[in-house]
Amino acid sequence: xxPTQLKAAPxxxxxxxxxxxSGQLFAxxxxxxxxxxxxxxxxxxAKEVALPDLPKVKHYVHRGENSLYVVNAAMHFxxxxxxxxxxxxxxxxxxxxxxxxxxxxxxxxxxxxxxxAFCHEERVWYRGLTAIDQTVVPVIKxxxxxxxxxxxxxxxxxxxxxxxxxxxxxxxxxxx
Amino acid sequence: xxxxxxxxLQSFVLLRLGDRRFALAASQIAELVAPSRIFHFPNRTxxxxxxxxxxxxxxxxxxxxxxxxxxxxxxxxxxxxxQRCYGAxxxxxxxxxxxxxxxxxxxxxxxxxxxxxxxAGWLSHAGDVIEVLNxxxxxxxxNETLPAAAPVHAQEAHT
Numbered sequence: 001x002x003p004t005q006l007k008a009a010p011x012x013x014x015x016x017x018x019x020x021x022s023g024q025l026f027a028x029x030x031x032x033x034x035x036x037x038x039x040x041x042x043x044x045x046a047k048e049v050a051l052p053d054l055p056k057v058k059h060y061v062h063r064g065e066n067s068l069y070v071v072n073a074a075m076h077f078x079x080x081x082x083x084x085x086x087x088x089x090x091x092x093x094x095x096x097x098x099x100x101x102x103x104x105x106x107x108x109x110x111x112x113x114x115x116x117a118f119c120h121e122e123r124v125w126y127r128g129l130t131a132i133d134q135t136v137v138p139v140i141k142x143x144x145x146x147x148x149x150x151x152x153x154x155x156x157x158x159x160x161x162x163x164x165x166x167x168x169x170x171x172x173x174x175x176x
Numbered sequence: 177x178x179x180x181x182x183x184x185l186q187s188f189v190l191l192r193l194g195d196r197r198f199a200l201a202a203s204q205i206a207e208l209v210a211p212s213r214i215f216h217f218p219n220r221t222x223x224x225x226x227x228x229x230x231x232x233x234x235x236x237x238x239x240x241x242x243x244x245x246x247x248x249x250x251x252x253x254x255x256x257x258x259q260r261c262y263g264a265x266x267x268x269x270x271x272x273x274x275x276x277x278x279x280x281x282x283x284x285x286x287x288x289x290x291x292x293x294x295x296a297g298w299l300s301h302a303g304d305v306i307e308v309l310n311x312x313x314x315x316x317x318x319n320e321t322l323p324a325a326a327p328v329h330a331q332e333a334h335t
Contacts, residue, residue, distance in 0.1 A: 119221055125319075136234055
């Protein structure tokens with residue numbers, strides 16, 4: 001009788017993009033990145049938005065029926081601001097993320113859950129941690145940059161300009 | 177009688193932070209490792225200094241010296257990797273220590289109501305009274321609010 005050959009279970013891998021923000025290395029699943037744009041192409045189409053209590057968002061762009069909000073990743077993570085060069089448009093979110101640059105694309109074989117000792121906002125920011133070339137890299141959660149409340153406030157701040165008043169006292173009251 | 181007395185003895189690991197010693201139940205200790213690279217990334221948990229990579233696991237480093245002594249200790253000789261319980265889940269946490277660790281058998285005195293939450297008990301060893309640490313009260317975790325950092329001075333009384 002032949003001994004049964006045990007096949008090793010295939011290792012599940014995930015393609016990731018390593019990128020930098022203010023010198024700090026992060027990872028994002030490449031499946032979560034819909035587009036990578038240069039700052040020059042963004043600045044041509046971006047419009048200003050200003051919410052005093054949300055300084056990390058200063059611009060938005062129209063995308064179909066929705067607005068995409070441009071989040072400064074350095075400000076989001078509390079890092080020293082650096083001039084961003086690239087924008088990630090994150091899939092299935094309304095976030096475009098300003099970053100310094102892409103380090104490389106690689107494959108992760110293991111995503112470790114964020115240790116429970118980390119118990120504040122970072123639990124929303126990260127899917128977990130991975131080790132790449134003996135370095136620990138946090139893997140971002142694409143929907144962790146803007147909360148539903150923040151999106152609501154941003155949408156509300158756009159209303160006056162997106163839907164101009166149908167009644168304008170100055171126009172209505174002016175003599176014909 | 178001797179049997180009963182021995183049965184009450186438990187194993188503890190004594191760790192050194194500056195000029196003070198503390199104890200942890202030996203059953204909570206995973207290993208003692210030499211200092212290695214700490215990786216930092218943005219987070220909002222100030223008690224966590226970073227993470228280290230050990231045997232393929234990513235272990236958070238929690239410097240408890242500030243809470244226990246009221247100051248951060250720059251020199252560190254080892255990381256004591258301990259098991260920290262979060263409800264039913266157990267994870268490793270690395271505690272920087274400044275000197276050798278020692279395994280002892282001793283009888284623990286239970287804490288009183290006036291002891292700080294991080295005190296799991298007291299040991300009497302080699303003329304010293306030593307705090308046994310309660311990691312759940314000393315290190316951060318979800319849905320847990322750590323008491324304000326109030327260093328307990330001179331609780332390692334000499335007898």
